[in-house]
Amino acid sequence: MTVKVSTRFAAVLIALGSLISIGAAAQSQLTYTTSWIGNTFGFGDGKWMQQDIQAINVAPDGTVFTNSPWDESGSEIAAYKNGDKIAVAGATHGWGAAGGDAIASNHTYVYAAMSIGNQNNRLVGADYPPAGTTWFGITRRLLSNIAVGAPFDSGIGNSANTTKNSFLRVNAIATGTDAGLRGLAATDAELYASDTYGNQIIVFDANTMRRLRSWSVAAPGRIAIDTDSSVWVMSGVGTASISVLHYSSTGAPLPGTVALPTGAVPADIAISPAGQILIADNGARQQVLVYAKTASGATQQTGVLGTLYGIFHDPKGTPGAWRFNGVTGVGFDQAGNFFVAQNGEGPRPLASATVGQGAVLESYKYPTRSLNWQLQGLTFVDAAAFDPASPNSVYTGSKRFTMDYAQPPGHEWKYAGFTLDRFDFPDDPAFHQPRGVRGEPMVRRINGQPYLFTLDPGAHYLNVYRFDAAHDEVAIPSGLLAQNPLPGSWPAGQPTYGEWMWRDTDGDGHVDASEITGNPSTGSTVGNGFWWVDAPGNVWLATPASGIREMPLQGFDSVGNPVYTYASSKMFPMPAPFSRIARIVYIAGTDTMYVSGYTSSLPWDATHWKEAGRILVRYDNWSSGTPTPVYTIELPWNASSNPQVTPVGVAVADDYVFVAELYTPKVDVYDARSGQMVGYMTPGAAVGNTTGWVDVYLGISAVRRDNGEYVVLLEDDARAKILMYRWTP
Structure with missing residues (x-):
């Protein structure tokens, strides 16, 4: 040189x-x-669209609950409705607390995956795990006010705030290992949780939070409860081959395992008001796959939602309605409106600290497909x-x-x-x-x-x-x-x-x-x-x-x-x-x-x-x-x-x-x-x-x-x- x-x-x-x-x-x-x-809200009204969404749950009235491990200003868990932000859960940011990758609700509670650490062993006491350990589990909040915890007898944590004793510890793991829950689904009676680290589905009483039963599933992820109370579960999270399996509510295997097209990367599962099974595909297609159940219990793909290749369909990189980009969550309300969350990347890999490439939350009329509203938190x-x-x-x-x-x-x-x-x-x-x-x-x-x-x-x-x-x-x-x-x-x-x-x-x-x-x-x-x-x-x-x-x-x-x-x-x-x-x-x-x-x-x-x-x-x-x-x-x-x-x-x-x-x-x-x-x-x-x-x-x-x-x-x-x-x- x-x-x-x-x-x-x-x-x-x-x-x-x-x-x-x-x-x-x-x-x-x-x-x-x-x-x-770059953000729908400027914060002059006290609102901002969060920077990442890893999971959503849609309540019957169209309220969308979101979850992610990190939002810079503490909006890891939030609620949106009719194109507006209506609540922030809090107590998931700082002092060892972080959000997570799954969320569910019923008519009384919101259940969200989260973790509690001790900030490199600087936090001590009953609210925090011992040195070298992180707790992964579920925070339970009131549906009527997600900033307030719904405590239960075995609940722990957060004794100094409004979510005292509303955290259920599922895993206590050496710090540095990701043992977060990657799926939650709830009825008024039961709460289903994907213990991805433990290779099992655990069912809790939705009210007492006591463990009822469990069954083995390899690296389970997102869960959807069907209209007949059967359960659809993603398996193989963190691997190159994710499948969608079908179980009874007690864990018995059922027919209807979903045949995914080549290259599909399942990211979420939802059940439409008509009983269709929708699977978000975060592979190159960037679409939502629609399946119907046949009389024999098998499933058959009947259609798709979204433009093929999403935002990368010609003209490449151009955003627009139904041009998805990194789908992380899908769902329906009781009126049949369809909701989809994106972060420009898709669900984060295990043990990754990524916060995506910018969050987008959309609502569409279904099946007419017209856009209801869109929220953006892009940078x-x-x-x-x-x-x-x-x-x-x-x-x-x-x-x-x-x-x-x-x-x-x-x-x-x-x-x-x-x-x-x-x-x-x-x-x-x-x-x-x-x-x-x-x-x-x-x-x-x-x-x-x-x-x-x-x-x-x-x-x-x-x-x-x-x-x-x-x-x-x-x-x-x-x-x-x-x-x-x-x-x-x-x-x-x-x-x-x-x-x-x-x-x-x-x-x-x-x-x-x-x-x-x-x-x-x-x-x-x-x-x-x-x-x-x-x-x-x-x-x-x-x-x-x-x-x-x-x-x-x-x-x-x-x-x-x-x-x-x-x-x-x-x-x-x-x-x-x-x-x-x-x-x-x-x-x-x-x-x-x-x-x-x-x-x-x-x-x-x-x-x-x-x-x-x-x-x-x-x-x-x-x-x-x-x-x-x-x-x-x-x-x-x-x-x-x-x-x-x-x-x-x-x-x-x-x-x-x-x-x-x-x-x-x-x-x-x-x-x-x-x-x-x-x-x-x-x-x-x-x-x-x-x-x-x-x-x-x-x-x-x-x-x-x-x-x-x-x-x-x-x-x-x-x-x-x-x-x-x-x-x-």
Whole structure:
């Protein structure tokens, strides 16, 4: 490898000590509008659509109860009706508690799978399991108020809240093993539970919660009680072969085992008002299979619900009615309305911490199939960026939204595209990186064509995607630049140490060992650097302690992938006064570099590993031979306050610099020409005057519209949305 060290930089750097440091003391709140993208509710009314749904249960009156192991703001178990959110269960979030993967109800109670841990043995007492152990079981709540527990004689847990003694412990297992229940079904008399870990169906008295009987089923999952009181059970959860079995209420095998089509991956079971058996297929078909029972007791497939291939039917990646994407639950109410939950992924694998790719809950009339209502909670640990071709098109890591800024707050956006295709491109590097969720986008137009670049939450990996007409909204994996090897065995051919890159030279979107190139010169691991892609498509890497590297775009290969090489890299040494770099923004059109980080007098410490630094410096003529530092901004910083005040993200749009604070819901705005503080923005009433942390490295972006309005987008780590500010200077 040949690394070109810029002698221009080494020779000429104007001393920053002669410049005026611009502090953040005098601040005023700007006049702006607060809005949001990606969630049906903004939280101004106290509501938000949860970020994941792993299971649903539909009550006769059309109330839909949901469950998932994790929602950032505690809505693991919730209730929805007529397109509105009507309740949050609570007591399933924090202090060792988590939600689960199954839920059921009868006319009196709601039963939900959950777990109770001890937070790495920090929680002790009767409410918590002993050291090294996690409890998995069922929380029972009142149907009339799911925030209130329905205690019973053998119930335990939560002695300090309204769900005291309403938890039934089914499994006490070594922490780290997933022994959660994957199926629940209830009548007014009995509760059926799938003990997936124990390979059995357990039947409890629905009122006393005492164990009545059990029978063996290999890795059971979802359960549905038929109109004749027989039971349909998924078997083989966590394996490559899931089947649907039929039992009497006492566990005797019955005829009618469902013959599934090749490639089907059962995700849930429901019984229609007419007695049909519906099976959600989370395989490539993305449909709901409809079966009828014959006179002999056998089953016969009679139809399907949903578009073949779901959201990936042409035009690929385009959402719409009956275009399913990762079905996790189905059900009916007594009026015959059909309900379906999706999370862009399907039921989570055993021992997985995934929270899906965004939740969608829909209701349809059945069998006429018209849409009743839809709720969306589409983003989590995901930032947003504008398409340079138009501020009316916004990308997150795996979504695209179209914007109509004439609409009122919270209604400007429309879900237009799902860009992540797990069926055509299972080798998408995003699936193999931390969290398995594609986030933190940068969109660039190169020769008029769109390219998507995304970061993992820690900015260790830069993913590259191209688009073509055949794949519509779907982004095709094109390349990957890695600061270090990915943990585990994927991909085959990556080096055991050091930097490496992949380019999809054969255009199939899969990572082949022959397509991987290591850094031949240093063989080093950069570590906690920060990637930036400029408007012409050149890739910049801010290393923490070794300066800034540019990898100029070398053109495109025969299939349209951007080409980068280590040999063509240019290295710019650490600019004074920095001792560590945290973020960069390079504006190629003006040859302006914005750098934020730390100095010897304002040093970095490991407890603030994700922050953007203590100062920000603008350099003009960055690559001309005489880079000129123009001003230094002292970024907001108070590590001793509660909450702490530290910056986490930097965005530049035309005449302004926008700095997102991490723990405090605030964006500080500076004049990009002078560095002077202009004012700040905090969340308004439309979003409940609050937002979650901006919890990723590239969590803020901004654009200036033709009418002079600036639109600023931020990750909202709390309530499954993108926070949006609209400000006209």
